Amino acid sequence: MQLIDCPWCGPREEVEFHYGGQAHVEYPAAPAELDDEQWAHYVFFRDNPKGPFAERWNHSAGxxxxxxxxxxxxxxxxxxxxxxxxxxxxxxxxRA
Structure with a gap:
């Protein structure tokens, strides 16, 4: 079992957490002005590197x-x- 270090609760087992996707993805400044292809890129397209990657996590059971x-x-x-x-x-x- 892997321990994840919550910034507020300290180290907890990984089953207490949920992955939330790539971190530091900016919400579009004018979302109503995006066409369908631009909106799809914002919603669905994310980096997928092999190596260090900035992510969002939620301590859902804590x-x-x-x-x-x-x-x-x-x-x-x-x-x-x-x-x-x-x-x-x-x-x-x-990476971001």
């Missing part, structure tokens, strides 16, 4: 708060966790 994490998608190891709205920590090769 404090229920959202946070960001940099996780290596190859090893599944968490490199850093930080609160939503916080500055992304510098980790080698991390």
């Amino acid at each position: 404090c229920r708060r959202w946070f960001n994490a940099v996780r290596d998608t190859h090893t599944y190891r968490f490199l850093a966790v930080y609160p939503m709205g916080g500055a992304r920590p510098q980790t080698p090769g991390a």
